[in-house]
Amino acid sequence: MLKKYLWGALAGLLAAGCAGRETGGSYTVVDGTMLGTTLHIVADVRGTSAQELYASVMELDREAKASMSIFDSTSLLSRLNRNETDSVDRHIAFNLRLADSIGALSGGCYDVTVKPLVEAWGFAGKAAQAHPNIDSILTFVGRDKVRIEEGRLVKSDPRVQLDFNSVAKGYTVDLLAALVERHGARNYIVDIGGEIRCRGVNREGKAWRIGVETPFDGNMSDGRYLQRRIAMHEGGMATSGNYRRYYLDAGGRKVAHTIDPRTGRSALSRLLSVTVVAPTCAEADALGTMFLAMGADGALEAVRKMPDAKVYFIFAGKEGGDSYEEYLSPAMERLILE
CATH class of the missing domain: 1.10.3980.10 (ApbE-like superfamily)
Structure with a gap:
């Protein structure tokens, strides 16, 4: 899964782990790391300091990794x-x-x-x-x-193995949202590695604004190049793409991390990036992977049968080069900021 950075500057991470502060309008900001990637929280929690909130988040981090990580040999999933x-x-x-x-x-x-x-x-x-x-x-x-x-x-076969990387981070974002709500938050955005869940309004009383990155190969700009901005009051959002996690094989062919289970090979097509908004981040996460694995034609065919889907596709332009084409579902169009 790929990073979608909040529109506007995010606070820098402290080397020690957590940067927490109270802000105007009774919003608390917590920055740090979770699930081995970036953590960002802005929430109007009540009766809880940033340090106390961060401690609760770290407990959740340990619980999630102990359950679902394929990279931790001691996890339950492993x-x-x-x-x-x-x-x-x-x-x-x-x-x-x-x-x-x-x-x-x-x-x-x-x-x-x-x-x-x-x-x-x-x-x-x-x-x-x-x-x-x-x-x-x-x-x-x-x-x-x-x-x-x-x-x-x-x-049915002992060689069967599970991999929740297509959903576990989104699911943990949902758990994090529930955590800040238990701490009294009515307005918040929580972000783990660019997957988000939000509710209510920001400090200015407006919808939360999230940027979607330009999907050129190797884009590690941390939000410097954005294609669109999305405004949300509630729900989860995730983006899937093959422009960061990939390598070239001995023959110079691109091998990307999204694998089509039907063929057993990389799901490569003109479809470069999929952004999904859904009631939960877990759903958005899984649907993003699904559409990307379907490829350009399959994803368009599928989403047109889902009239309520909030989906934004970015395709490589047919002319090649740096050109892009876009598809916005009708429901997603209403969330796009000009």
Whole structure:
């Protein structure tokens, strides 16, 4: 998932971790790191200092990573993937249910059993295989090969492995939003690595404004190049794209981190960036991955059957070069700032 930076300057991160301060209008700002990426909170919490809020956030960070991280060998998900346990917690159960809902819309393009493929291509903490045996791996990829029964994970093949990177960060954003609400916030925006959830208004009493980056390869500008600005009063937002996490193979071909579970290969097409606004960030996160895996034509066909979807697609221009084409769903058009 890619970063969408809040429109306007964000406070710098302190080397020690948390930068917290009270601001005018009773808004508290907390900056730091969470899930190994940037954390930014602006919220009108009540009776809680920035330091106390940050401490609560760090507890949530530890809980989320202990449950869903594929990069932590001691996490519950890692142990489930190694068949060392079959007990699931509420986080894994929720994300499997959500994966089923999104998967039903995707025609097989969204599947959280994709981890062996992601690993083979070098995007799960291990070096890429020179010539991965995709056909062999595909025999144990498929959402129908795993289920939960009475709180336990049941696999039809012990080689089945789960990867929640397409939804876990968005889901954790939702948990963070619930946390600041428990601390009394009625107006807030929470941002983990560019995935956001917001409610209410900013300090000026206006909608929260979020920028969507220009999707040129290697864009690491931290919000300097923006295509659009989106105004939101409530909901979650996530952007998916293949312009940051990719490499060129020995033949000079681009290999990107979004894998199509149907083919076992990178989902590369004219569709460069997908931004989704949804009631929750978890839904936005998963839908963004789904559309990107569908490719340009598939994503357009699917979204036109979803009249209420809030979606913004950026395509590579047909003329090549630095040109772009855009698609805004009717529901998303109402959120765009000129």
